[in-house]
Every structure is written in C-alpha cells, then in structure tokens.
Amino acid sequence: MRKESAPSSQSTRRDFLRTTAVAGTALAANWSLIGNVHAAGGDTIKVGLIGCGGRGSGAADNVLHSAPNVKIHALGDVFKDRLDGCRQTLQKIAANDPKIKELGNSVDVPDDRCFLGFDAYQNVIGSGVDYVILATPPGFRPSHLEAAVAAGKNIFTEKPVATDGPGIRKVLAAYEEANKKNLHIVAGTQRRHQASYLESLKRIHDGAIGNIVGGRAYWNQGELWVHPRQTGWSDMEYELRNWYHFVWLCGDHIVEQHVHNLDVINWAIGHPPVRAVGMGGRQVRTGPEYGQIFDHFAVDYEYPNGVHVMSMCRQIPGCENDVSEAVVGSKGYFQTKRGMEIVGETKWRYRSDGQDVDPYVQEHTDLIESIRAGKPINELKTVAESTLTAIMGRMSAYTGKAVKWDQALNSQEDLFPPKLAWDVTLPEPKVPQVGKEKLI
Amino acid sequence: MSGRFHICSLTALVAVALFVVMSISNSRVCYDFLGNDTPFQPKIDKLEHKNYVETIPSTEVKFEMIAIPGGTFLMGSPAKEAGRADDEGPQHPVQIRPFWMEKTETTWDEYDLYLKEKGVESPEENEKRVKADADAVTGPTKPYADETFGHGREGPRPVLCITHHAVMEYCRWLSAKTGKTYRLPTEAEWEYACRAGTTTAYSFGDDPQKLDEYAWYSKNAEDDTHPVAQKKPNPWGLFDMHGNVAEWCLDVYQKDYYSTFPADKLSLWPVKLPTKARFSHVARGGAWTDDAPKLRSAARLGSNKDWIKRDPQRPQSIWWLTDAEFVGFRIIRPVEEQDNLKGLRSPVTRESPDYDNPKK
Numbered sequence: 143m144r145k146e147s148a149p150s151s152q153s154t155r156r157d158f159l160r161t162t163a164v165a166g167t168a169l170a171a172n173w174s175l176i177g178n179v180h181a182a183g184g185d186t187i188k189v190g191l192i193g194c195g196g197r198g199s200g201a202a203d204n205v206l207h208s209a210p211n212v213k214i215h216a217l218g219d220v221f222k223d224r225l226d227g228c229r230q231t232l233q234k235i236a237a238n239d240p241k242i243k244e245l246g247n248s249v250d251v252p253d254d255r256c257f258l259g260f261d262a263y264q265n266v267i268g269s270g271v272d273y274v275i276l277a278t279p280p281g282f283r284p285s286h287l288e289a290a291v292a293a294g295k296n297i298f299t300e301k302p303v304a305t306d307g308p309g310i311r312k313v314l315a316a317y318e319e320a321n322k323k324n325l326h327i328v329a330g331t332q333r334r335h336q337a338s339y340l341e342s343l344k345r346i347h348d349g350a351i352g353n354i355v356g357g358r359a360y361w362n363q364g365e366l367w368v369h370p371r372q373t374g375w376s377d378m379e380y381e382l383r384n385w386y387h388f389v390w391l392c393g394d395h396i397v398e399q400h401v402h403n404l405d406v407i408n409w410a411i412g413h414p415p416v417r418a419v420g421m422g423g424r425q426v427r428t429g430p431e432y433g434q435i436f437d438h439f440a441v442d443y444e445y446p447n448g449v450h451v452m453s454m455c456r457q458i459p460g461c462e463n464d465v466s467e468a469v470v471g472s473k474g475y476f477q478t479k480r481g482m483e484i485v486g487e488t489k490w491r492y493r494s495d496g497q498d499v500d501p502y503v504q505e506h507t508d509l510i511e512s513i514r515a516g517k518p519i520n521e522l523k524t525v526a527e528s529t530l531t532a533i534m535g536r537m538s539a540y541t542g543k544a545v546k547w548d549q550a551l552n553s554q555e556d557l558f559p560p561k562l563a564w565d566v567t568l569p570e571p572k573v574p575q576v577g578k579e580k581l582i
Numbered sequence: 583m584s585g586r587f588h589i590c591s592l593t594a595l596v597a598v599a600l601f602v603v604m605s606i607s608n609s610r611v612c613y614d615f616l617g618n619d620t621p622f623q624p625k626i627d628k629l630e631h632k633n634y635v636e637t638i639p640s641t642e643v644k645f646e647m648i649a650i651p652g653g654t655f656l657m658g659s660p661a662k663e664a665g666r667a668d669d670e671g672p673q674h675p676v677q678i679r680p681f682w683m684e685k686t687e688t689t690w691d692e693y694d695l696y697l698k699e700k701g702v703e704s705p706e707e708n709e710k711r712v713k714a715d716a717d718a719v720t721g722p723t724k725p726y727a728d729e730t731f732g733h734g735r736e737g738p739r740p741v742l743c744i745t746h747h748a749v750m751e752y753c754r755w756l757s758a759k760t761g762k763t764y765r766l767p768t769e770a771e772w773e774y775a776c777r778a779g780t781t782t783a784y785s786f787g788d789d790p791q792k793l794d795e796y797a798w799y800s801k802n803a804e805d806d807t808h809p810v811a812q813k814k815p816n817p818w819g820l821f822d823m824h825g826n827v828a829e830w831c832l833d834v835y836q837k838d839y840y841s842t843f844p845a846d847k848l849s850l851w852p853v854k855l856p857t858k859a860r861f862s863h864v865a866r867g868g869a870w871t872d873d874a875p876k877l878r879s880a881a882r883l884g885s886n887k888d889w890i891k892r893d894p895q896r897p898q899s900i901w902w903l904t905d906a907e908f909v910g911f912r913i914i915r916p917v918e919e920q921d922n923l924k925g926l927r928s929p930v931t932r933e934s935p936d937y938d939n940p941k942k
C-alpha cells in the first residue's frame with residue numbers, strides 16, 4: 143500500500159508547490175507546520191486506536207496535532223465505558239481545538255467502527271485504517287503488533303512492547319516482517335523524539351564525553367494508582383482494570399515505566415546490556431490489590447567492554463525521588479536530573495528556545511513524515527531491546543540469579559494466560575520468592 | 583471617650599461617602615478618588631492586625647502569616663520602566679483590603695499533608711466524594727513521575743509545577759482544616775504586597791544589579807529552585823516575592839485587562855474570577871529560570887497549555903503540570919473576605935476545556 147502511495151506523494155508534492163505559489167499564504171502556513179514533506183496534498187491517513195484508556199486517548203489527540211489530513215477512523219477496547227469515554231473526549235477535542243481544524247483533521251468514529259471485545263484489535267485493523275495506535279496494557283502488545291504487521295499497517299506502538307521473552311521474540315519477528323513489507327513503525331519511547339534528548343545524544347555520539355565508562359538510570363517516585371477488586375468483577379475484569387499490578391499485563395514497573403530510562407542508556411551506549419544482576423521486593427505493596435508486582439528494584443547492568451550501569455526504580459511514597467539518566471564518559475558526563483547538561487571537557491547545557499514541540503506529538507509527526515516521504519522508519523527493534531533490558535532486570539530480581547541477554551531473550555516463561563475470555567479463572571497472583579524461583 | 587466618638591463618626595462618614603460615590607462601571611466597583619485634576623496619591627492604612635504562626639492541626643507543620651495593611655496603590659508599571667511589557671499598563675489606582683500573606687512560598691512540607699490526606703487513586707474517587715458531599719474537598723491523583731522534577735523537597739523548597747486548580751483545592755482543604763479562610767492572592771493583592779509601598783521596578787529599587795541580594799533568578803540560581811527565605815525579604819517581611827518560583831494568583835490572565843480600568847477612579851479590590859477553563863491564569867514574581875525584567879513587581883505571566891505539554895493522557899491531569907517547573911504559589915488570608923470571593927472554588931473539572939475561547 144505504501145509502495146503505491148510513495149510515487150504519487152511525490153507528484154502531489156510538486157502539484158502542491160505549484161498550488162502554493164498561486165494560492166498564497168494560507169497554504170504556505172500549513173506547509174511550514176510539517177517541514178520538508180508534502181502537506182495538504184497527502185492522502186488522508188486513517189487512524190485506528192486500539193486501547194482507549196487515558197494514554198490511548200492521548201495518543202489519538204497527539205496524532206491529530208501532528209500533521210495535516212489525519213482522521214481517527216476506528217476505536218477498539220474491551221471495556222465499553224473506556225471506549226465511550228474516549229470517543230466523547232476525542233469528539234469534544236476535535237470540535238473545539240483550532241489546531242486540529244487548521245490541519246484539516248477530524249474524528250469520524252460511527253458505531254460500526256467502534257469495536258468491543260478481545261478481538262476488537264482485529265476488527266480495528268480490518269476496518270480500513272492505514273495507521274494503528276497500540277495503547278493497551280503491554281501484555282497484549284506482541285499479538286497486536288503481529289496482527290498489525292501481518293495486515294500491512296503502519297504502527298505507532300506504545301512502550302513497553304512485551305512483558306516476557308516469548309513476547310519479545312514475537313515482536314522481533316514482527317520487526318523483520320515489517321522491514322520486508324517496508325512498513326513504518328514508531329514506538330512510544332518519546333525521549334527519542336524530544337529535542338533536548340536528541341541534541342544531547344548527538345553530542346554524546348560525537349564524543350563530547352569521550353568513551354562511555356558507566357551510567358545510571360533511575361525512576362524513583364511515589365506510589366501509583368491501584369483499583370481494588372469490586373464485587374461483580376470476574377477475575378479477568380479485575381486484572382484488566384487493575385492491570386498495573388499483574389506481571390502478565392504490565393511486566394512490573396521496571397518494564398512498564400523504567401524502560402524509558404533504560405532506553406536512553408541503550409541509545410547512548412549503542413548496544414543493549416549483556417548481563418544483569420538485580421534485586422527487589424515489596425516493601426509497601428503488601429495487600430492483594432497490588433497483585434504480584436514489586437515496589438522497588440536495583441539492577442546492575444553489564445554492557446560490552448566491562449561498562450556497568452546502575453539502575454534503580456521505586457514506587458514508594460516518602461522517599462527520595464529521581465527520574466533521570468546519567469552517562470559517564472572518559473572526558474565528562476551527561477545528566478538529565480534537572481534540565482540536561484554535559485559536564486567535563488565539554489561544558490554544555492540544553493537551553494530551549496521556547497519552541498520545543500511536544501515529544502508525544504513529534505513522534506507521530508516523524509512517523510507520518512516517514513510514511514509520506516516513503517522512507518520507512520522502524521523502531522521496533524530498539525524498543526524491543528529496551529523492553530528486554532527491563533525484563534532481564536526483572537527476571538534477575540525475581541529469581542535472585544544473574545541473567546544473561548540470551549537467557550532473557552530465549553526465556554520459556556510465557557506469562558500470558560492460555561485463554562482470553564471474561565469467564566476464565568485466572569491463577570492467584572504469586573509473589574516471586576527471591577532465591578527460590580527458577581530461571582525459566 | 584472623645585477618641586471613641588471620633589472613630590465612630592469617621593466610620594459613619596466613610597460609609598456614607600462610599601454609599602454616595604460608589605459607582606458600578608463595567609461591573610467593577612470604583613469611586614472617584616479626589617477629582618480629575620488631582621494626581622493619585624497612594625496611601626497605606628494603619629496596620630490593625632498582627633502577624634501570626636499557623637500550625638496545621640494535628641501536625642507539626644507551621645507557616646508564618648504576615649499582616650498586610652489595607653491601602654491604595656498604582657497597579658502596573660509606568661510606560662518608561664525598563665524591561666516593561668505591554669500587559670503591565672495602563673497604570674491604574676487600586677484599593678486593597680487588609681489581609682495576611684504567607685511569609686514564604688508554600689513548601690512541600692505543607693502541600694504533602696494535603697496530598698497524603700486527600701490524594702486519590704483515580705478521578706472517579708473524587709467524583710464519588712463530591713456525589714456524597716457537594717462541599718467535599720477533592721484531591722490530586724497519583725503523579726506518574728517525580729513531582730518535584732528533580733528539585734527536591736528538603737530545605738524546605740517551594741512546591742512547583744502544580745495546577746491552579748490544585749492550589750485552589752489545597753486552599754479549601756487548608757481552610758477546612760484550620761477554620762480560617764485561606765486562598766490565593768488576587769493579582770492586585772499580590773502586586774500590592776510585592777511592592778510593599780514602593781513604586782520602583784523592584785521592591786528594593788530600580789537597579790537589577792541588587793537582585794542577587796533578594797532573589798533567585800537565572801543569574802544566580804544555578805538552574806535550580808532554592809529553599810525558601812534564603813535571601814533578603816521585601817519591606818513588609820515577605821521573602822522571595824521576586825524569583826525562586828513564580829506565584830499563582832487567583833485571577834484569570836487577560837493581556838489587555840488593565841485597559842478596562844479607569845485611570846481617574848479608584849478600583850476597589852479588583853479580581854478577574856476563575857472560570858471553568860484550565861488556562862490561562864496569572865503567575866507573578868518571576869522564577870529561577872527568568873532574567874531580571876521578568877522579576878519586576880509589575881511583570882505578569884499567563885499560564886498556557888504548553889505548561890502541561892508532556893502529560894500524555896487525555897483528559898490531561900487537572901492536578902499536575904509537566905512543563906512548569908518555574909511556578910509555585912503562596913497563600914493569603916483576608917481579614918474580611920470580599921463578597922465576590924466568599925465560598926469561591928475552582929470551577930475546573932476533568933471535562934473543562936483548555937481555554938474559555940478556543941479561537942485564541
């Protein structure tokens with residue numbers, strides 16, 4: 143599909159340039175919004191949203207702000223209240239937001255393109271969309287990616303992209319398949335689309351801190367939301383509504399949240415880690431509503447050439463907070479705790495000109511530019527690696543054993559339930575017994 | 583005896599005078615100060631109330647409240663003031679009623695108590711709370727990050743990067759807790775307290791070179807906030823009115839607001855009441871991120887959607903900002919609350935639009 147549209151985009155672009163010369167400033171203003179690709183002339187991108195929670199709704203709003211000629215075309219979720227809420231929110235935004243109108247974007251989601259159920263993702267993919275947003279809890283991501291790639295769709299996928307080794311292998315297979323099909327895929331590790339990080343990482347890669355000798359990655363914050371079980375909820379409804387606290391859905395907070403920081407480290411070093419030794423536990427998450435996830439992890443990640451990176455993540459209130467990364471090199475270091483700076487032989491601090499684009503919008507702009515320019519971008523491999531980095535740390539913390547990259551990648555531990563249905567009985571979540579668990 | 587008679591008659595006289603000359607223009611209360619030919623003379627009333635220390639009940643957390651006399655002042659900056667922006671004029675005379683103002687910016691020591699007591703797991707919890715009791719104080723959802731953005735709490739440091747709505751609910755919580763009326767200052771109250779009787783660009787004069795003695799700003803802050811009250815206070819004993827964090831005021835921000843005031847009439851305790859829109863509200867005093875001109879007593883800042891740019895959820899939070907590490911607040915307590923602020927609460931909900939007028 144993309145192959146067909148690429149040449150026509152180019153001719154459209156030339157037409158557009160001619161039109162602009164005649165039509166004057168209104169179109170020229172539109173043109174400047176997305177830079178060096180054709181603007182108003184492009185085919186409409188029909189977006190299907192899979193996962194209608196707060197983040198899915200946010201991503202749909204982001205794509206509507208990212209480029210001209212974008213339409214939200216279909217929605218899918220397992221919960222009617224989520225789907226209805228998302229539909230209302232998006233319709234309201236589209237009706238009132240001047241930027242969305244200026245870009246000629248819209249929300250067009252009639253009843254017959256709003257899908258409920260565990261197969262909603264299939265229905266969204268099959269509804270005539272050419273761009274899907276995957277924003278369900280992470281446990282579903284591998285199968286959703288697999289299906290979207292099989293159907294030849296361009297994809298914006300939220301992070302993380304899996305919760306276990308088998309999921310990662312599915313994602314890596316989808317990565318290869320997507321490359322063969324020239325599909326365009328961007329992941330929600332939005333730091334890679336944020337001006338301050340891009341500027342900083344460029345300097346690191348240009349040698350501003352010398353050879354990298356170590357680093358730190360932290361996501362230490364207070365407690366997160368929890369939804370205790372309500373009467374009338376089946377096992378499945380309970381675990382889905384309270385998804386953060388079940389490892390098959392969330393991957394634990396090291397995977398769901400800390401993946402952002404680990405991704406920056408992998409990006410800086412240019413390679414994922416080779417081995418992890420981690421520890422962790424549940425200090426305050428003692429009640430059943432917290433499923434089986436931990437509330438703190440500390441992991442020593444070993445990278446090639448003996449480089450070690452200290453990783454910490456914690457979700458406990460009343461403690462020292464820190465959400466940041468640092469990369470230490472032979473000539474200086476880079477830190478992001480407050481603002482972003484390089485200290486050492488090079489002294490540099492990122493200063494915004496006040497025009498920084500929202501990275502959550504920019505990631506869609508980058509994806510749509512790649513689609514319209516016919517230059518495939520595929521971030522599935524890097525996000526799969528960063529996700530597996532986090533999974534490897536979790537595996538080590540849960541078991542108490544050292545975990546090598548290949549052991550994590552080839553792990554046979556499949557966390558996904560054998561059957562997805564509202565009436566299945568899910569096993570009582572088991573809190574890992576550190577030191578006693580086997581590395582599978 | 584004669585003194586008492588004197589006060590009584592003066593009160594009566596003022597009451598009669600007010601009744602006679604008060605006029606409603608553009609729904610704002612004004613009165614002629616001395617006739618058109620006489621230039622406006624600011625006047626600070628005799629201070630009749632005292633400073634005090636508030637202890638938040640059943641905690642050890644304390645904060646100091648400074649008594650601010652009522653009076654009149656010229657709000658805004660003169661056209662010739664260096665570094666001035668258009669929204670600071672025209673200057674207009676304003677009358678302020680007496681109040682107390684928090685001596686420092688509100689710190690995490692104080693705000694954390696509210697978070698702990700009223701914080702919720704989900705927005706639905708707030709909805710349930712309000713359904714059960716319409717006057718219930720709602721509370722912030724759990725932040726998905728470090729709410730101090732790396733600036734930390736210790737020192738104690740000022741609260742930052744929270745919404746105008748969050749501060750208004752915090753004030754309702756604190757009021758219920760203490761039995762006193764605490765709220766955000768109006769923009770007029772804030773500038774009056776910041777100036778503390780001065781008419782210069784800063785409360786210490788016009789020379790930005792002296793800022794280092796009084797304020798944390800871009801030149802000396804080393805890209806960070808600082809614990810409150812480390813620099814010299816203003817003439818009325820208020821710390822960090824210039825710099826550290828900019829401070830939320832109660833008012834909606836409107837760029838040309840001052841042009842709606844009469845120049846030859848005294849405007850009485852003006853305020854542009856908050857609406858259901860999330861933006862834009864006034865923040866005053868400049869911040870650790872700002873250069874000197876933004877710290878001037880008259881400098882105005884209006885919040886906007888960019889302040890929550892990196893909240894990836896929809897609806898976006900009504901509690902936490904993501905890109906406003908420069909904004910905090912301090913509270914005031916009116917000696918006697920003005921009628922249009924009695925029982926005021928934030929009209930913002932999760933359904934609120936970003937702006938009142940989306941065409942903006």
